[in-house]
Amino acid sequence: MxxxxxxxxxxxxxxxxxxxxxxxxxxxxxxxxxxxxxxxxxxxxxxxxxxxxxxxxxxxxxxxxxxxxxxxxxxxxxxxxxxxxxxxxxxxxxxxxxxxxxxxxxxxxxxxxxxxxxxxxxxxxxxxxxxxxxxxxxxxxxxxxxxxxxxxxxxxxxxxMPPAATIKSLDDFRIGWELMDGYHYTYWGKRKAVVIQFSRGCPYPCTYCGQSLFWKKWRHRSAKSLVDEMEMLHKKMGVIVFNFADENPSSNPKAWREFLQELVSRNLKLILVASIRADNIVRDADYLHLYKKAGFERFLLGIENYDEAILENIKKAGEISKDKEAIQLLRQHNILSMATYVVGFGEEKPRDFYNSLKQLLSYDPDQVQLLYATPHKWTPYFEEVRDKEIILTDQRKWDYKHQVISTRFVKPWLVILFVKAIEIFMQTRPKALIRLFFHRDARLRSAMRWYSRIGKRVWFWELHQFFFVTPLSKERMKMKDFWA
Missing domain, CATH: 3.40.50.280 (Cobalamin-binding domain)
Known part of the structure; x- marks a missing residue:
């Protein structure tokens, strides 16, 4: 057909x-x-x-x-x-x-x-x-x-119909890379790039995330099969940057280390970016040099919040001390850290935004990304906020970059100003600027400048969208009624 x-x-x-x-x-x-x-x-x-x-x-x-x-x-x-x-x-x-x-x-x-x-x-x-x-x-x-x-x-x-059986071997189905013909996909500063997966699923039960529910169980590809595929993409298609779509590729330390060793043995000179749990970075401290040799240049770390009670409530299963240690370990091995921080898990007051900034400053990540709590109906988190009011009824904006849940103590216009203030403060603080202009690794300097150029444009664009383009809901509507 x-x-x-x-x-x-x-x-x-x-x-x-x-x-x-x-x-x-x-x-x-x-x-x-x-x-x-x-x-x-x-x-x-x-x-x-x-x-x-x-x-x-x-x-x-x-x-x-x-x-x-x-x-x-x-x-x-x-x-x-x-x-x-x-x-x-x-x-x-x-x-x-x-x-x-x-x-x-x-x-x-x-x-x-x-x-x-x-x-x-x-x-x-x-x-x-x-x-x-x-x-x-x-x-x-x-x-x-x-x-x-x-x-x-x-x-x-x-x-x-009843659910299909979970795919046991991720190596059994071929990705149709030839469908990319005619497209020049790039990332990380106009370098040819693809998205790839070592694993599917996540063994952690974070209430706001649907990964463990959708994928059912954590599985991984064989190290050799994936590295063979990456080598083919690099040598035949000119791909340099591989962005891992995994929620947590290192869940199985033995399989993950095998993958790193296989990739290092090929000496392909790739650029790799991924998300990972901070406690897994700490776990792998003795062989983080393999991460660098394999080509990893940045890891996204889900910090999520400064309040340990909130972290426990959303079942993040992380520790603030390990978050900090992971960022320090990555820096020691010349790998960039991006900390993601989520607004809206609690009933924030102005002081909470100040505390969030202090927390991020104490982490001292290379880059930050602030997101908004966005509940999806199939997650446990939805049940916690089903009676909360929402400020955005345009479903096309439910993308983690727009505030959806109303905050009782802070107006939406003030929320976005606090968020943007934290972002600009974090990216223009002296330590960040010194790394931006004087980092000893030229490739990482280039990567940070690329991200800063994009971030500057997006920063202004999001403010303009909020104040002049995106209409907030004028009617008072609860989350459960929106999805009714």
């Missing part, structure tokens, strides 16, 4: 100001099995082109596929865009079969199928195996009642 995979535009986030984009790994991951099953598959990355919705619809018409697949890594905020595209496409071509997938559709399958008749099928959970069975059934016009992991509508009702 002729299949078009669409990565819809994500127009609400300021990171696109960098002028750099990473490929949609999730869509490439389902593209590979479809190609290997004999289908004619192409990718339309409308996020790369920053397309308007009418432009996306026109490009789909020009390709004229038999099956249209859509998904997005920004799942909650992307869903309204996906639904707008599907409605407009179906008006032009009622016979086209539309399939969507991702985290949000996995949990909101019923309401999506109820309110949008343009969407025919939803793949729930991991899609590599499910999508090939579903497309085969569509092609052969056969029954769907033996395909697990899908939701669909027949002439009488909406049907949800």
């Amino acid at each position: 002729k299949i078009l995979i669409v990565n819809p535009p994500h127009l609400s986030i300021g990171s696109r100001l960098a002028g750099e984009h990473l490929p949609p790994l999730g869509l490439l991951s389902i593209g590979g099995p479809l190609i290997d099953s004999g289908h004619e598959v192409s990718l339309l990355d409308s996020d790369y082109f920053n397309d308007s919705i009418p432009s996306v619809v026109q490009k789909i018409k020009e390709v004229n596929p038999e099956v249209l697949l859509m998904g997005h890594s920004g799942s909650t905020s992307a869903q309204p865009v996906i639904e707008d595209i599907s409605r407009m496409v179906k008006l032009r071509n009622p016979e086209l079969k539309i399939i969507i997938g991702g985290v949000f559709p996995t949990y909101h399958w019923k309401e999506i199928l109820q309110k949008n008749e343009s969407i025919d099928y939803i793949v729930c959970g991991e899609g590599e195996e499910t999508i090939t069975k579903l497309v085969s059934a569509i092609e052969q016009q056969s029954e769907l009642n033996d395909i697990r992991g899908i939701a669909y509508r027949n002439s009488r009702e909406i049907i949800k």
